[in-house]
Amino acid sequence: MKIIKADVLGMCFGVRDALAIMDDVRRPDSVTIHGELVHNEKVLDDLEERGFRMLAETRRQALPMTDTVLITAHGISAKERTRLADAGKKLIDTTCPLVTRAHHAAQKLQAEGRHVLVIGKRGHVEVQGIVEDLRSFDVLQAPDEVRTYANTKLGVMCQTTTPTRHAEQIRAAIKAKNPHADIRYVDTICHPTKDHQQALERLMNEVEAMVVVGGHNSNNTRQLLLRCQERGLPAYHVQGPEDLRPEWFEHVEAVGLSAGTSTLDETIDAVESALQQISVERLVAA
Ligand code: SF4
Numbered sequence: 001m002k003i004i005k006a007d008v009l010g011m012c013f014g015v016r017d018a019l020a021i022m023d024d025v026r027r028p029d030s031v032t033i034h035g036e037l038v039h040n041e042k043v044l045d046d047l048e049e050r051g052f053r054m055l056a057e058t059r060r061q062a063l064p065m066t067d068t069v070l071i072t073a074h075g076i077s078a079k080e081r082t083r084l085a086d087a088g089k090k091l092i093d094t095t096c097p098l099v100t101r102a103h104h105a106a107q108k109l110q111a112e113g114r115h116v117l118v119i120g121k122r123g124h125v126e127v128q129g130i131v132e133d134l135r136s137f138d139v140l141q142a143p144d145e146v147r148t149y150a151n152t153k154l155g156v157m158c159q160t161t162t163p164t165r166h167a168e169q170i171r172a173a174i175k176a177k178n179p180h181a182d183i184r185y186v187d188t189i190c191h192p193t194k195d196h197q198q199a200l201e202r203l204m205n206e207v208e209a210m211v212v213v214g215g216h217n218s219n220n221t222r223q224l225l226l227r228c229q230e231r232g233l234p235a236y237h238v239q240g241p242e243d244l245r246p247e248w249f250e251h252v253e254a255v256g257l258s259a260g261t262s263t264l265d266e267t268i269d270a271v272e273s274a275l276q277q278i279s280v281e282r283l284v285a286a
Pocket of ligand 1 (some may be wrong): 012013073074096099152160161190191192202259
């Protein structure tokens, strides 16, 4: 069985930079990570072992116990930043610059008097951080959620990890339901996400099945899987080599390997080795 890796896969610069900042923290036990740094359980387990304290994403309303709070690559709202600062917390900020760019885009659309439509996953921390600073907004997950809006000045933007095709479908629905509106679109999908998705598109033409490595909570990993499913390609989500099942590949001659933007290189390598092992065992058994 041939194993073909996507030309672009795995950890993006935003997550790498966040982890590098954490490597420089001298006393991890004095720092609380405000939500999940990345949606990858292995990375989170390692951080916990190093002594970092963590506040679950669903419990971010509570104030962290430590004096220092680490803002994750997903960012937070200006409102939340002020709340933490007012409580005397010192902030270590690892917000990805491309998330910051999305915040600025939302603010600019709002300053223009537009009702802001955020294409993204409702409740996702990045989306939450963006909409907490908006007065007039809707979060759109699917084209059938689009309405005719009372405000005829609309501003449209995306969660950074939105698949381009998905954003286009929702934009088309906005235009169809609001034919007379003044609509301004700002493309805030990050380039690492686009690169991953384009690499997946190319790879799908060459393989009969796909393995996607990433955390169960990872939105961009899930999007890669969904795209394979849309194309009718069998796709398997694994967090590590232990999740692979040889029976998935019984009649597969070429399998693709992709990974979400928070997946460690070592995890991708381990999955690739395990796939090679499955291939060798199949040859021996033949
Ligand atoms: S997925 Fe994009 S926006 Fe998110 S951390 Fe990575 S580079 Fe930044």
